Amino acid sequence: MFSFNKLAIFGVGLIGGSLARALRAQPAGLGPLGQIFGIGRSASSAARALELGVIDHAVALNDETGVAHALADADVVLIAAPVAQTQSLLEQIARHLGPRTIVTDAGSTKCGVIDAARTALGSRIGQFVPGHPIAGRESSGVDAALADLYEGRNVVLCPLPENARADVERIGAMWRAAGARLHEMSAAQHDAVFAAVSHLPHVASFAMVEAILRAPDAALKLSFAAGGFRDFTRIAASSPEMWRDICIANRAALLRELDAYTGVLATLRAAIDTGDGAVLESLFARSREARADWGRERAASSSIKTPPEAG
Amino acid sequence: MFSFNKLAIFGVGLIGGSLARALRAQPAGLGPLGQIFGIGRSASSAARALELGVIDHAVALNDETGVAHALADADVVLIAAPVAQTQSLLEQIARHLGPRTIVTDAGSTKCGVIDAARTALGSRIGQFVPGHPIAGRESSGVDAALADLYEGRNVVLCPLPENARADVERIGAMWRAAGARLHEMSAAQHDAVFAAVSHLPHVASFAMVEAILRAPDAALKLSFAAGGFRDFTRIAASSPEMWRDICIANRAALLRELDAYTGVLATLRAAIDTGDGAVLESLFARSREARADWGRERAASSSIKTPPEAG
Numbered sequence: 001m002f003s004f005n006k007l008a009i010f011g012v013g014l015i016g017g018s019l020a021r022a023l024r025a026q027p028a029g030l031g032p033l034g035q036i037f038g039i040g041r042s043a044s045s046a047a048r049a050l051e052l053g054v055i056d057h058a059v060a061l062n063d064e065t066g067v068a069h070a071l072a073d074a075d076v077v078l079i080a081a082p083v084a085q086t087q088s089l090l091e092q093i094a095r096h097l098g099p100r101t102i103v104t105d106a107g108s109t110k111c112g113v114i115d116a117a118r119t120a121l122g123s124r125i126g127q128f129v130p131g132h133p134i135a136g137r138e139s140s141g142v143d144a145a146l147a148d149l150y151e152g153r154n155v156v157l158c159p160l161p162e163n164a165r166a167d168v169e170r171i172g173a174m175w176r177a178a179g180a181r182l183h184e185m186s187a188a189q190h191d192a193v194f195a196a197v198s199h200l201p202h203v204a205s206f207a208m209v210e211a212i213l214r215a216p217d218a219a220l221k222l223s224f225a226a227g228g229f230r231d232f233t234r235i236a237a238s239s240p241e242m243w244r245d246i247c248i249a250n251r252a253a254l255l256r257e258l259d260a261y262t263g264v265l266a267t268l269r270a271a272i273d274t275g276d277g278a279v280l281e282s283l284f285a286r287s288r289e290a291r292a293d294w295g296r297e298r299a300a301s302s303s304i305k306t307p308p309e310a311g
Numbered sequence: 312m313f314s315f316n317k318l319a320i321f322g323v324g325l326i327g328g329s330l331a332r333a334l335r336a337q338p339a340g341l342g343p344l345g346q347i348f349g350i351g352r353s354a355s356s357a358a359r360a361l362e363l364g365v366i367d368h369a370v371a372l373n374d375e376t377g378v379a380h381a382l383a384d385a386d387v388v389l390i391a392a393p394v395a396q397t398q399s400l401l402e403q404i405a406r407h408l409g410p411r412t413i414v415t416d417a418g419s420t421k422c423g424v425i426d427a428a429r430t431a432l433g434s435r436i437g438q439f440v441p442g443h444p445i446a447g448r449e450s451s452g453v454d455a456a457l458a459d460l461y462e463g464r465n466v467v468l469c470p471l472p473e474n475a476r477a478d479v480e481r482i483g484a485m486w487r488a489a490g491a492r493l494h495e496m497s498a499a500q501h502d503a504v505f506a507a508v509s510h511l512p513h514v515a516s517f518a519m520v521e522a523i524l525r526a527p528d529a530a531l532k533l534s535f536a537a538g539g540f541r542d543f544t545r546i547a548a549s550s551p552e553m554w555r556d557i558c559i560a561n562r563a564a565l566l567r568e569l570d571a572y573t574g575v576l577a578t579l580r581a582a583i584d585t586g587d588g589a590v591l592e593s594l595f596a597r598s599r600e601a602r603a604d605w606g607r608e609r610a611a612s613s614s615i616k617t618p619p620e621a622g
Contacts, residue, residue, distance in 0.1 A: 134535065134537060136538070154535065156535075185531075189528065189531070192526075192528065192532075193528070193531060193532050193535050194535070196522070196523055196526065196532045197523070197532050197533070197535055197536040197537070197539065197540040198536075198537065198539045198540065200519070200522075201519060201539040201540055201542075201543040201544075202539055203576075203579055203583075204515060204519065204543065204576070205539075205542075205543060205598075206579075206594060206595045206598040206599070207572060207575040207576050207579055207598075208511070208512060208515065208572060208575075209598035209599075209601055209602050210575045210594055210597065210598050211507070211511075211568070211571045211572040211574070211575045212507055212508070212601075213597065213598070213601055214571065214575070215503075215507065215571065217500065217503065217504070220496075220500070220504060221503075221504050221507045221508050222508070222601070222605050224445065224465065224467075224504050224505070224508055225508040225509075225605065226445060226508070226509065227447070227546070228508070228509045228512040228513055228516075228546045229508045229509065229512055230606075230609075231512075231542055231543070231545045231546055232512040232515065232516060232542070232543060232546065233512075233598075233602050234542045235538070235539045235542055235543065236595075236598045236599055236602040237599055237602055237603060237606075238595075238599070240591075240592045240593075240595035240596040240599055241592060243591070243595050244588045244591040244592040244595060245588075247579075247582075247583045247591055248583065248586050248588055248591070251583055251584070251586065254583060255580065255583060255584060257522070258576065258579075258580055258583070259580075260522045260525065260526065261518060261519060261522040261576075262573060262576055262577075262580075263522070264518040264519075264521045264522045264525070265514075265515070265518050265569065265572075265573055265576075266573075268514055268517075268518055268558075268569075269566065269569055269570075269573075271558075272514075272558045272559065272562055272565060272566060272569070273562070273566060275559050275562065277555045277556075277559055280551075280554070280555040280558055280559070281551045281552060281555040282551075283517060283521055284517045284547075284549075284551035284554050284555060285551040286521065286524065287516075287517040287518075287520035287521050287524070287544075287547045288517070288520075288547055288548055288549070288551055290520055290523075290524055290533070291520050291544050291547040291548055292548060294533050294536065295548075298541075
């Protein structure tokens with residue numbers, strides 16, 4: 001059972017707004033509803049969240065007094081802003097952080113966020129429980145926020161050695177109240193997983209489009225692009241700023257996964273060059289089988305939805 | 312206006328069967344309906360096409376007398392078999408080819424097919440008009456054949472210097488009667504286009520799955536794979552044998568496109584490694600814009616359908 005008197009959400013967009021909506025819908029796993037403070041990058045973004053009834057109190061990030069008030073005696077603080085802003089937000093939060101407040105985040109990379117948190121919070125690092133809800137939609141912003149965005153979705157927590165177990169459980173209970181399935185793993189493992197299954201596919205998709213654009217016959221090529229190109233490059237419609245930040249924030253893990261991928265491409269290149277059909281067919285068959293198994297397990301586990309845009 | 316007394320289709324699967332169905336539906340651009348001979352790899356595959364009413368006469372490929380009869384005085388011969396079988400089929404066809412018969416094909420690579428045709432047909436190469444209908448479905452075989460598979464789809468012809476213009480026009484008229492839009496380009500240009508927008512995306516998709524499978528934490532990674540992975544690897548469900556053959560048949564063009572792609576990946580790797588956000592963002596933004604333009608043009612040109620599995 002999760003309960004709170006005061007919840008402060010930094011960044012009331014799709015991710016933060018959807019958590020607020022989920023809790024305000026008073027689900028079964030939630031105690032008496034407390035007050036939700038939304039801290040927006042601008043006064044207008046927070047005001048919009050207030051207008052939509054997503055939060056109880058709107059605060060602008062540059063209103064230091066307002067931020068201090070939002071943080072005073074807060075039970076939980078959620079940082080739901082782009083990863084590149086995490087450090088400066090944590091520095092601001094650190095100035096007003098009480099001893100009983102737990103801070104968590106929703107960033108799609110974890111090692112870099114933890115480094116930023118150690119710098120910003122110092123000896124109070126134990127109050128920070130790193131998290132990552134795996135959910136998204138094509139559209140962003142608080143207008144896109146949904147009470148059931150986290151229903152059946154995965155949330156990964158990457159507890160630190162300094163965390164009190166009760167604090168980790170409390171953040172877990174908050175996400176469970178919103179309908180999510182909780183998982184725990186190390187930050188390094190988290191970053192490797194999402195580098196492989198999310199960050200690298202995005203980089204590879206952007207690269208595929210760019211490779212065509214660099215060719216003198218780009219227009220002709222694009223005019224004949226069909227199903228394979230469409231599927232492969234759909235995720236190249238994602239936010240350049242967000243993916244720039246994710247690539248940099250998850251640099252080490254992403255480089256490892258990128259090198260593994262280009263290693264396989266080099267194997268395939270050699271097989272194509274020498275006409276080694278046996279290598280090509282066995283690798284393709286293995287991939288097809290694994291992809292088909294994955295698809296079947298997804299379909300069978302129907303309560304796990306695959307979001308269109310999970311960072 | 313396309314008309315024929317006798318059409319022989321080698322390979323009565325999805326592609327050959329759909330052309331037969333389209334012509335038998337007696338579309339506007341077709342003269343009086345002639346006889347359609349279907350030559351199957353086995354007696355049973357041709358018999359199935361006959362049973363479904365797709366063809367008028369079924370012949371097994373190893374029935375040399377039957378093949379000779381199918382080819383005698385044929386107006387048009389269509390080879391709609393996997394590209395790796397093209398040369399041996401053309402050698403068999405060459406043994407029975409009359410002087411007024413035009414041979415065309417539906418292979419998804421063209422330079423290799425033309426080399427095979429020159430070897431098999433020698434001085435009669437002018438009778439071969441290379442073609443590639445850009446159409447497909449998730450399912451294959453004659454049971455999946457549709458009369459409207461080519462409606463609004465692109466067909467590329469790659470005329471040879473030796474072709475009589477009237478013969479090229481006649482093959483074009485056949486595909487137009489089936490509802491297709493005709494395009495002409497050189498075989499080298501064709502192979503570069505499809506290496507870039509179809510063959511490379513398939514190779515990259517298979518490689519992405521393989522890179523994950525090689526990792527010790529493959530199962531954990533796959534359990535957290537979501538939208539990006541799903542979109543990027545959907546085409547890894549394609550036939551390993553078909554893609555093995557296409558990779559080998561289009562070796563030269565595919566290697567060029569693969570090298571261009573890995574060149575972009577190397578640029579991105581360097582930018583990630585040095586944390587060069589400006590390079591990442593500008594490249595991502597350029598790709599996103601081009602992909603969005605492509606999607607809008609596709610949507611606007613609603614009569615061009617994007618098939619799920621165009622080789």
